[in-house]
Amino acid sequence: MPDLGKYATEVMASYAVSLVLIVALVAVSVWRARSAKAALDAVEARIKRNG
Amino acid sequence: MASVWEYANPKKFIETTDRILPWVAGLAVVTLVGGLIWGFFFTPADYRQGSTVKIIYLHVPSALMAINAWLMMLVASLIWIVRRHHVSALAARAAAPVGAVMTVIALVTGAIWGQPMWGTWWAWDPRLTSFLILFLFYLGYIALWQAIENDDTAADLTSVLCLVGSVFAVLSRYAVNFWNQGLHQGASLSMDKEQNVADVFWYPLIVCMAGFVLLFVALVFLRTQTEIRARRMRALLARERLS
Numbered sequence: 001m002p003d004l005g006k007y008a009t010e011v012m013a014s015y016a017v018s019l020v021l022i023v024a025l026v027a028v029s030v031w032r033a034r035s036a037k038a039a040l041d042a043v044e045a046r047i048k049r050n051g
Numbered sequence: 052m053a054s055v056w057e058y059a060n061p062k063k064f065i066e067t068t069d070r071i072l073p074w075v076a077g078l079a080v081v082t083l084v085g086g087l088i089w090g091f092f093f094t095p096a097d098y099r100q101g102s103t104v105k106i107i108y109l110h111v112p113s114a115l116m117a118i119n120a121w122l123m124m125l126v127a128s129l130i131w132i133v134r135r136h137h138v139s140a141l142a143a144r145a146a147a148p149v150g151a152v153m154t155v156i157a158l159v160t161g162a163i164w165g166q167p168m169w170g171t172w173w174a175w176d177p178r179l180t181s182f183l184i185l186f187l188f189y190l191g192y193i194a195l196w197q198a199i200e201n202d203d204t205a206a207d208l209t210s211v212l213c214l215v216g217s218v219f220a221v222l223s224r225y226a227v228n229f230w231n232q233g234l235h236q237g238a239s240l241s242m243d244k245e246q247n248v249a250d251v252f253w254y255p256l257i258v259c260m261a262g263f264v265l266l267f268v269a270l271v272f273l274r275t276q277t278e279i280r281a282r283r284m285r286a287l288l289a290r291e292r293l294s
Contacts, residue, residue, distance in 0.1 A: 002091065005101055010103055010106070010166065010167055015105075021156055022152070022156075025152045025270065026266075029273050029274050036277045039280075040287075043284050047291065
């Protein structure tokens with residue numbers, strides 16, 4: 001761990017907030033992509049089945 | 052040679068981005084994690100700013116993407132207005148939340164950095180203020196898409212909003228040069244060797260910026276696919292209700 005001196009709180013807070021936001025953005029994007037694909041597949045399969 | 056407009060076909064867009072996405076995403080992770088580790092662990096403290104200089108690896112790339120995401124949305128909106136390609140409108144819609152998050156990161160890291168350096172979290176400085184307005188435009192743009200049921204009408208109105216908001220995207224980049232006042236310094240990056248940040252900070256910063264660009268591209272590909280699928284599902288359900 002590097003010596004961050006008297007600004008350790010500021011530096012760590014910047015990294016923590018940014019990484020949480022980036023990870024949350026990626027997680028939500030992946031989750032939405034999977035659910036949209038699953039929902040569309042289900043609708044297409046139902047329409048195909050019912051003619 | 053294939054025309055670029057082929058990718059305006061939703062099926063072709065999904066097929067192509069499905070092939071590219073794992074590579075872009077993998078490269079984004081490698082460059083972003085590598086750049087941040089390099090910047091955080093292996094660069095020295097600045098002689099004036101101390102260790103707060105390490106915030107540059109998040110603040111500058113996120114601010115860069117906050118502005119460029121809006122410019123990408125502007126190009127996509129213009130394509131929608133001129134050529135009526137649905138994929139371009141949906142790509143603009145997909146990019147907006149990514150740009151909004153980048154703007155939040157730039158604002159938050161800027162405030163945290165500003166406190167010890169300027170003695171205040173916030174000042175109504177030209178660049179900070181135009182950046183805050185840009186963030187409000189992002190929120191308005193996302194809300195407008197959500198508020199309008201008809202996709203084409205939503206795309207038309209959000210495209211106009213995007214054109215108006217572009218003024219603030221440009222302002223937030225050049226505000227310091229226009230007004231030459233306020234707390235925020237000029238551009239951290241410059242072709243002028245004297246003005247540019249020192250090489251020891253510059254190289255990891257370049258890697259971090261590449262990581263943020265790649266992350267943005269990967270997320271926009273993924274989210275555009277999601278928007279295309281959601282739009283197709285709405286169309287199928289509407290057709291089913293009518294029959």
